[in-house]
Amino acid sequence: MADEGVNYFPLYCTLDEKFELLEAEYGLKGFAIVVKLFQRIYKEHGYYCEWNNDISLIFAKQCGFSNVGESGKNNRDFLGGADGSSPPGKSKNLIDHVVAASLRRGIFNKDIFDNYSILTSRGIQRNFLRIVRNRKNVEIKKEYLLLSDAEIKGNVVIIDDSYVRNEESYVRNEQSKVKESKGKEKEIPRASRFEDFWSAYPNQQRRNLAEKAYCDLILSGTVKEDDLVLAAQNYADHVKDSGDKMYLPNNFLEKCVFEDYLHAKEPEIVKEVETLPEPEEEPEPDAGQLAAEGWIDPNAMSDEEFEEYLKRVTGNDV
Numbered sequence: 001m002a003d004e005g006v007n008y009f010p011l012y013c014t015l016d017e018k019f020e021l022l023e024a025e026y027g028l029k030g031f032a033i034v035v036k037l038f039q040r041i042y043k044e045h046g047y048y049c050e051w052n053n054d055i056s057l058i059f060a061k062q063c064g065f066s067n068v069g070e071s072g073k074n075n076r077d078f079l080g081g082a083d084g085s086s087p088p089g090k091s092k093n094l095i096d097h098v099v100a101a102s103l104r105r106g107i108f109n110k111d112i113f114d115n116y117s118i119l120t121s122r123g124i125q126r127n128f129l130r131i132v133r134n135r136k137n138v139e140i141k142k143e144y145l146l147l148s149d150a151e152i153k154g155n156v157v158i159i160d161d162s163y164v165r166n167e168e169s170y171v172r173n174e175q176s177k178v179k180e181s182k183g184k185e186k187e188i189p190r191a192s193r194f195e196d197f198w199s200a201y202p203n204q205q206r207r208n209l210a211e212k213a214y215c216d217l218i219l220s221g222t223v224k225e226d227d228l229v230l231a232a233q234n235y236a237d238h239v240k241d242s243g244d245k246m247y248l249p250n251n252f253l254e255k256c257v258f259e260d261y262l263h264a265k266e267p268e269i270v271k272e273v274e275t276l277p278e279p280e281e282e283p284e285p286d287a288g289q290l291a292a293e294g295w296i297d298p299n300a301m302s303d304e305e306f307e308e309y310l311k312r313v314t315g316n317d318v
Contacts, residue, residue: 004139006131009042011035018105026098033098034107036063041119047128048120048144051099051113060095109146122146129153149206157208191215193225200232202239203246210249217253227262228253234261 023031040059041049099119103110108119125140125147132138132155139157152158194214198204217223232252238261239246247257301309 005043005046006128007043009038009131010127011038018107021105022098022101022107025101026094029094030098030101033063033095034102037099037102037108037119038124041124042128042131046132046138047125047140048112048118050117051119052117056093056095056099060093063095112144112146116143118144120144120146126151129156154207158212191218191225193229196229197225197232198249200229200236201249201252202236203249205248206250210253213250213253223258223262228258231258231261234263 019031019034022034026033036059037049041047044050099108102108103113107121109121112118112120125145129138129147129151133153135155137157138153138155139159142158145158191211191214194211197214198207198210201210214228217228218225235247235252235258238244247255252258
C-alpha cells in the first residue's frame with residue numbers, strides 16, 4: 001500500500017518503567033535498539049513491522065552489532081547487566097535478547113508477536129493514528145488492531161487479509177471471477193447500494209465497520225442489497241415509532257438483527273364501525289288524547305273521584 005509509513009514519530013522525554021528496566025538490563029545499547037525498532041515500525045507500515053530470524057540478522061548488521069557467542073570479553077558489553085552478570089545466552093545476538101525482553105516487559109505486544117510475527121503495541125498504534133489524522137483513509141489490519149472502538153478515528157478503515165478496499169466496497173482479495181466446473185464464469189457479487197442503506201439507517205456511526213459488515217453479507221450471497229436497504233428503512237420507522245435504543249449499524253448487520261425488518265410494513269387497516277341511527281322519540285300524547293283512549297290522570301282526580309274510579313274498575317269496594 002502506498003504511503004503506509006510516516007517520516008517521524010514522537011519520542012517522549014519521560015518514558016515509563018518498562019524502558020528503564022530494559023536500559024538497566026542492557027544498557028544504552030538496549031535502549032538504542034528499541035528506538036531503532038521504533039524507526040523501522042513507523043517507517044515500514046506506520047504501526048507495525050514484520051520480525052523473524054532473517055530480519056533480525058539483517059537488522060543487527062545494519063545496526064553494527066555482532067553476534068553473541070564470539071570469544072572475547074566484549075560479550076559482557078553486549079549483554080551483561082550493570083553488575084557485570086553473565087549474558088543470558090550465547091546462541092542469539094543482542095538484537096534478539098532485546099526484542100525478547102521488550103516483549104516480556106510489554107514494550108511490544110507478545111500475543112500479537114506470537115500469532116503473527118510482528119512488532120506493535122497500543123501506544124505505537126495510538127501515536128500512528130495521531131500522526132496520520134489528516135489522511136483521507138488509513139488502513140489497519142483487523143487481526144493486528146489493539147485499540148478500542150473509542151480510540152479509532154473516523155478515517156480508519158479496518159481490513160481483513162481476505163479483503164481489499166476499493167472505491168465502492170470491500171471485495172474478496174482474489175480474482176473477481178471464478179470458473180465453474182462447466183467452464184462458465186460466475187461473477188462474485190459486489191455491493192453497490194451501501195449509500196442507500198447508510199442514508200436510510202437511523203444511527204449513522206462507525207461507517208467503515210458497517211460497510212465491511214454490509215459487503216460481507218452481500219458477498220456471502222445470503223441476502224440481497226434491496227432487502228438490506230428495506231430493512232434499514234423499516235428499522236428507522238420502528239425506532240421513530242417506538243423510541244427504542246438503536247443498534248449500531250455494524251451490529252445491526254453482524255448480529256442479523258436486520259432479519260426482523262426484511263418485510264415491507266403492511267398498511268394498517270382501519271375498520272369502519274357501522275353506526276345505527278338512533279330511534280326517533282315519539283311525542284308524548286296530550287291529556288285529551290289519553291282521555292279519548294281511556295287513560296286517566298290520577299293526579300288530576302280528587303280522592304273521592306279516585307275511589308269511585310277504583311270501585312268501577314275493580315268491582316270492589318276499597
